[in-house]
Amino acid sequence: MTTSFDQIIQSDTVLTGKWNKAVYQVERLLGEGANGKVYLVKHGKRQYALKLGLDAADLQSEVNALKVLSKSNTSFQNYLLDVDDFHYQGADYPFYVMRYIKGQTISDFIRHNGRDWMGLIGLNILRKLVELHERGYVFGDIKVQNMLVCGYGDVELIDFGGVTAKGRSVKQFTEVYDRGYWGAGTRSADEGYDMFAFAVLLISSTETEQRMHGIDKLLPQNRNVQMLIDLLKTNPILEPCMPVLQKALLGHYTSSSQVLAAWRRLKFHKRLPASSANRESWLKLGFTVSLLFFGLVVYFYWT
Ligand SMILES: Nc1ncnc2c1ncn2[C@@H]1O[C@H](COP(=O)(O)OP(=O)(O)OP(=O)(O)O)[C@@H](O)[C@H]1O
Numbered sequence: 001m002t003t004s005f006d007q008i009i010q011s012d013t014v015l016t017g018k019w020n021k022a023v024y025q026v027e028r029l030l031g032e033g034a035n036g037k038v039y040l041v042k043h044g045k046r047q048y049a050l051k052l053g054l055d056a057a058d059l060q061s062e063v064n065a066l067k068v069l070s071k072s073n074t075s076f077q078n079y080l081l082d083v084d085d086f087h088y089q090g091a092d093y094p095f096y097v098m099r100y101i102k103g104q105t106i107s108d109f110i111r112h113n114g115r116d117w118m119g120l121i122g123l124n125i126l127r128k129l130v131e132l133h134e135r136g137y138v139f140g141d142i143k144v145q146n147m148l149v150c151g152y153g154d155v156e157l158i159d160f161g162g163v164t165a166k167g168r169s170v171k172q173f174t175e176v177y178d179r180g181y182w183g184a185g186t187r188s189a190d191e192g193y194d195m196f197a198f199a200v201l202l203i204s205s206t207e208t209e210q211r212m213h214g215i216d217k218l219l220p221q222n223r224n225v226q227m228l229i230d231l232l233k234t235n236p237i238l239e240p241c242m243p244v245l246q247k248a249l250l251g252h253y254t255s256s257s258q259v260l261a262a263w264r265r266l267k268f269h270k271r272l273p274a275s276s277a278n279r280e281s282w283l284k285l286g287f288t289v290s291l292l293f294f295g296l297v298v299y300f301y302w303t
Pocket of ligand 1: 030032033034035036037049051099100101102159
């Protein structure tokens with residue numbers, strides 16, 4: 001396959017599905033990965049994310065999982081809008097269209113809004129994973145790039161390429177998050193696999209680059225779960241949830257609902273994001289000024 005995506009799609013390309021005939025206007029590239037490129041598109045008046053692949057087999061497994069989740073009575077309902085092919089110069093390119101998630105990575109969100117958001121973000125990730133697990137799937141490829149935080153700490157999962165039916169071998173993973181890489185268990189798709197990756201996710205989203213440096217290049221004989229636990233124990237942001245994450249790394253939880261229940265018992269402080277905090281202080285100031293003004297009016301009126 002020699003055709004590149006850049007030859008097929010540019011900003012303003014209008015893309016019509018071969019079978020379903022839906023029309024999408026490409027606005028810009030959102031991101032790219034091993035399986036394809038993701039574009040922000042407009043369909044009618046709404047924006048969506050469209051993932052275009054060069055190879056149908058690569059997209060098929062994530063489409064299959066998304067179809068099931070999209071029909072479920074969960075927060076993933078209606079996540080998938082369309083699955084089709086784009087016919088271009090005699091060849092078919094598979095694509096699917098999904099909800100557009102406008103958000104930032106956990107690391108960016110924490111950097112902008114403060115570490116006190118960790119509790120809520122962790123809770124929201126766990127809620128998502130519990131929903132997925134209850135449907136019989138494991139997410140598999142948990143990593144910083146595959147989660148976006150939007151609004152007031154809401155978390156959305158993106159890239160369902162690693163979603164695997166429970167009991168099978170995890171089909172797509174990223175080494176640092178992988179239980180097998182650390183010699184801490186198998187690559188079999190069970191809830192504990194995602195819980196291990198969840199712990200690594202929180203570590204890697206809050207650690208400095210310096211402390212994480214080289215962690216993905218360790219020789220097998222030099223890797224062990226104790227290295228992650230040492231990072232965890234000396235990470236001040238994760239201090240409130242350290243015992244739960246440590247147990248997740250050691251494989252003490254067999255289900256995400258156990259972790260969720262333990263998470264709910266933790267004590268986190270919660271602050272408003274910087275923008276809301278500013279808004280709140282302006283409101284307080286405005287209120288105090290109006291009170292003073294009111295007092296002055298009353299004073300001058302009566303004297
Ligand atoms: N629904 C979405 N809303 C907004 N942005 C998205 C969405 N889906 C994907 N993206 C963006 O596109 C990028 C690539 O998407 P995705 O991770 O699905 O590709 P991939 O080929 O499966 O990647 P990988 O090589 O990590 O498996 C993401 O990192 C993200 O920035």
